[in-house]
Amino acid sequence: MTSNAEYAIIEGLPTPQVDHDLRKLAGMTPPPLDAVPKALENSFVGILAWGTKHMLDEATPSPNQTPVAMGRLLGDKSLFLLLCDVAVHPDHQRKGLGKRIMKVLVDYIDAHAPQAYVSLVAEPAAHKLYPQYRFKDVQPSIGMYRMLRDRTIGGEIVNEGPDGA
Numbered sequence: 001m002t003s004n005a006e007y008a009i010i011e012g013l014p015t016p017q018v019d020h021d022l023r024k025l026a027g028m029t030p031p032p033l034d035a036v037p038k039a040l041e042n043s044f045v046g047i048l049a050w051g052t053k054h055m056l057d058e059a060t061p062s063p064n065q066t067p068v069a070m071g072r073l074l075g076d077k078s079l080f081l082l083l084c085d086v087a088v089h090p091d092h093q094r095k096g097l098g099k100r101i102m103k104v105l106v107d108y109i110d111a112h113a114p115q116a117y118v119s120l121v122a123e124p125a126a127h128k129l130y131p132q133y134r135f136k137d138v139q140p141s142i143g144m145y146r147m148l149r150d151r152t153i154g155g156e157i158v159n160e161g162p163d164g165a
């Protein structure tokens with residue numbers, strides 16, 4: 001856990017609704033809600049940021065409180081990990097939360113899976129964030145993905161279903 005006057009960064013997973021809503025609010029593809037509980041259960045670790053103003057004490061968010069940012073790691077917990085769900089609520093962006101969450105996540109990797117190949121897909125807003133934590137472009141490889149559901153690109157919903165691109 002790390003705290004400053006405004007925000008506390010605490011290990012934990014979002015609820016499925018918070019995961020969905022924070023991704024959507026941050027302009028990322030929101031997940032189908034019915035698939036989120038299983039996804040979260042299979043996480044390696046999750047990190048959440050909370051506004052200290054509403055917390056019960058420095059380590060305990062209040063029951064009705066919603067986290068303002070998150071980040072998550074998943075994978076085989078040793079050699080291959082995926083960093084995902086890095087999202088900061090728009091009202092709380094550019095205040096260092098993305099960096100604080102990344103620092104806790106890479107510290108976690110270094111402590112628990114120091115030999116891991118950690119991959120991610122960097123959205124434009126995060127192109128300068130991840131290199132600060134030693135993430136590199138995959139060149140000469142290229143990144144690929146397969147997903148048969150809609151994706152949000154620059155705020156537009158793109159149909160990638162069986163009949164889409």
Ligand SMILES: CC(C)(COP(=O)(O)OP(=O)(O)OC[C@H]1O[C@@H](n2cnc3c(N)ncnc32)[C@H](O)[C@@H]1OP(=O)(O)O)[C@@H](O)C(=O)NCCC(=O)NCCS
Pocket residue numbers: 026027028086087088089092093094095096097098099100121122123124125126127128129
């Ligand atoms: C990208 C994001 C996670 C960064 O978190 P943040 O708390 O707003 O950013 P921080 O204040 O910690 O700053 C981290 C770095 O991100 C970069 N950055 C943040 N917001 C940015 C934006 N809108 N456009 C371009 N760069 C941005 C800056 O380079 C900054 O580093 P610097 O100050 O050393 O230059 C956050 O803005 C966000 O959730 N954006 C929308 C969703 C998204 O793109 N998530 C990443 C998925 S890969």
